[in-house]
Amino acid sequence: MDANDLGAIWLTLKLASVVTILLLLFGTPIAWWLARTRSKLKGVFGAVVALPLVLPPTVLGFYLLLAMGPNGLVGKFTEWLGLGLLPFTFPGLVIASVFYSLPFMVQPLQNAFEAIGDRPLEVAATLRASPWDTFWSVVVPLAKPGFLSGAVLAFAHTVGEFGVVLMIGGNIPNKTRVVSVQIYDHVEALEYTQAHVLAACMLVFSFLVLLTLYTLNPNKVKGREQ
Amino acid sequence: MSQIHATFRIDRGDFRLDVDLTLPGHGVTALFGHSGSGKTTVLRAIAGLEHAPGGYFALGDVVWQDDAKGIFIPTHQRSLGYVFQEASLFEHLTVEDNLEFGRKRIPQSERRFKQSDVTELLGIGGLLNRRPASLSGGERQRVAIARALLTAPQLLLMDEPLAALDLKRKQEILPYLERLHDELSIPLIYVSHAPDEVARLADHLVLLDTGKVVASGPLTETLARADLPQAFADDAxxxxxxxxxxxxxxxxxxxxxxxxxxxxxxxxxxxxxxxxxxxxxxxxxxxxxxxxxxxxxxxxxxxxxxxxxxxxxxxxxxxxxxxxxxxxxxxxxxxxxxxxxxxxxxxxxxxxxxxxxx
The missing domain is CATH 2.40.50.100 (RNA polymerase II/Efflux pump adaptor protein, barrel-sandwich hybrid domain)
Known part of the structure; x- marks a missing residue:
């Protein structure tokens, strides 16, 4: 492995970690809302969150590229803020990845929250716990398998993304060139040995992630309780 | 002692509740009725778990709900204990942590009961380090009752706490409920459809039928009314x-x-x-x-x-x-x-x- 390969691995891990943390922050309230709401909009929001599951990554990447570009709403906003344009930068990659991996965080969490049901929340209220208190002292511990599944899946899924990265981030060493792109580059350059090493790393990594998930949580993968 | 006033109206199309109750502020009041009579809904409305618009509830001069004045105290700010029909212990906590869950959330000055006294009263002293999953149904319900008591509530609400238990477990818990009645001065509203439990525990009886109050009065008088036999059928x-x-x-x-x-x-x-x-x-x-x-x-x-x-x-x-x-x-x-x-x-x-x- 050369410096470029190591740089790509480091960048990939950094990207996946930042995205996972952001998804825990933003995915949790979305999953909570989806699990608890009786609003008619639940179906609409549920479908929007699930879109990246079925959409080709290039389609998602294309729209995000337009939105974040100089003529897009997001692009104009970031320029107005003095941040410049996001495509072909690490923050741009983070934002795109958050959208791309959103369902992998939200769905296990939503299932875990739904499995808890109303009763523990009512019990906590009759024991003087405010809703915020109840969330931390009852919901989070009971939904732990959901949080674990969501975090692991979101992390692994971000590590494995390719199409969105290529559309948004391009191929800039140490800035936006992640492992999957690096493998693509190696293959294009007919550097099969290097491609082999990185591909094997990805394979082992993905297997270990899923193995951990299934052994820690045999019946609760994707947050499904028993 | 101060009285309890409750007025709730709920209209869900297929189910209507319309009750206006004045209950004694001491002893055990049984809400008795068949399933669908609205007894659990009344209890949930008292606890604030259900919001009956336009309702009113006061325990003595403490008003928990008066929608006419825009008052609706959320459940977690009401001094009540609630025992649900089925086991409701937090599975992620030990018995002791379950017991402490409510107690540690009330101000120090309001902690009237010592954990050791309550665990002794309910015979659960030996279970403190166990997980809820390893308890029998009767033990779980006793822990749930102890947990509610430890918040030193002004009002205890129990929703058929024995319904999910077999006869043997019921016999195991009933003496503890009688001790609560004899040794504590907390008013208890007890929902039941079992005439035996009511006859054994209650001082005041409220008969509910399809969301309406059929009778409300002292137990012995109400049970002896010849005009209400249909409520008890063969158990009159x-x-x-x-x-x-x-x-x-x-x-x-x-x-x-x-x-x-x-x-x-x-x-x-x-x-x-x-x-x-x-x-x-x-x-x-x-x-x-x-x-x-x-x-x-x-x-x-x-x-x-x-x-x-x-x-x-x-x-x-x-x-x-x-x-x-x-x-x-x-x-x-x-x-x-x-x-x-x-x-x-x-x-x-x-x-x-x-x-x-x-």
Missing amino acids: GVVIKTVVTHHEEDDLTQLDFVGGSIFVARRPETVGRRLRCRIHARDVSLALEKPVASSILNVFHGIVTAIAPTDTPGHVLVQLSLRNTPLLARITERSRKALNLHVGQPVWAQVKAVALLA
């Missing part, structure tokens, strides 16, 4: 409060009440202990003259105070007064005609069976 009967007065040499125990003495098989209770007896209407027969040469020991002289129809075909319910203690007898319409029974007539009542509620 009175509860008589007696005192153990004498253990006889032939292994019988004498229990005295205002209207006379009842003899039952020898009881373990000491002389002077109070005991509730339940006498089913179907176990009482009537005669115009004092029965002689009969094997039945418990015979009382009384006066007919009411006669009402029952749901059992061919039968009527006769209400008697034994020196002001009411008794119900279910006899056939044919017998009523044969004896020419009417209100005001003196009769002899023979009691074939007495159920002791202990």
Whole structure:
């Protein structure tokens, strides 16, 4: 492995970690809302969150590229803020990845929250716990398998993304060139040995992630309780 | 003591609730009714788990809900304890952490009960380090009751806490509930559809039917009303409060009440202990003259105070007064005609069976 390969691995891990943390922050309230709401909009929001599951990554990447570009709403906003344009930068990659991996965080969490049901929340209220208190002292511990599944899946899924990265981030060493792109580059350059090493790393990594998930949580993968 | 006022109206199309209750602020009030009568909904509305728009609830001068004035105190700010029908312990916490969950959330100054006292009262001292999953149904419910008590609530609410348990577990918990009744001064509202539990525990009885209050009054008076037999059907009967007065040499125990003495098989209770007896209407027969040469020991002289129809075909319910203690007898319409029974007539009542509620 050369410096470029190591740089790509480091960048990939950094990207996946930042995205996972952001998804825990933003995915949790979305999953909570989806699990608890009786609003008619639940179906609409549920479908929007699930879109990246079925959409080709290039389609998602294309729209995000337009939105974040100089003529897009997001692009104009970031320029107005003095941040410049996001495509072909690490923050741009983070934002795109958050959208791309959103369902992998939200769905296990939503299932875990739904499995808890109303009763523990009512019990906590009759024991003087405010809703915020109840969330931390009852919901989070009971939904732990959901949080674990969501975090692991979101992390692994971000590590494995390719199409969105290529559309948004391009191929800039140490800035936006992640492992999957690096493998693509190696293959294009007919550097099969290097491609082999990185591909094997990805394979082992993905297997270990899923193995951990299934052994820690045999019946609760994707947050499904028993 | 201060009274409890509750007014709730809920209209869900297929289910309507319309109750306006004034309840005593002490002792045990039973909300009794069949499933679908709205008893659980009333309890949930009292707790604030359900918001009945336009409702009103006050415990003494503490108002928890008065929608006319825009007052609705959220559940977690109400000083109440709630025991749910099924096990509701937090599975991620030990028994001790479950018990502490509520207690540590109330101000220090309000912690009236020590954990050790409550665990002893409910017989769960040996379970503190266990996980809820390893407890029996009866143990879980006792822990849930202890957990509610430890918040030192101004009002205890129990939603059929024994319904999910088998007979043996029920027998295991009932004595603890009686101890709560005798040893604590917290008013308890108890939802039940089991006449036995109600007869044993309640001081005040509210009968609910399809979302409406059919009757509300002291237990003994309400049970003895001849016009409400349909609420209890085959279980119609009175509860008589007696005192153990004498253990006889032939292994019988004498229990005295205002209207006379009842003899039952020898009881373990000491002389002077109070005991509730339940006498089913179907176990009482009537005669115009004092029965002689009969094997039945418990015979009382009384006066007919009411006669009402029952749901059992061919039968009527006769209400008697034994020196002001009411008794119900279910006899056939044919017998009523044969004896020419009417209100005001003196009769002899023979009691074939007495159920002791202990």
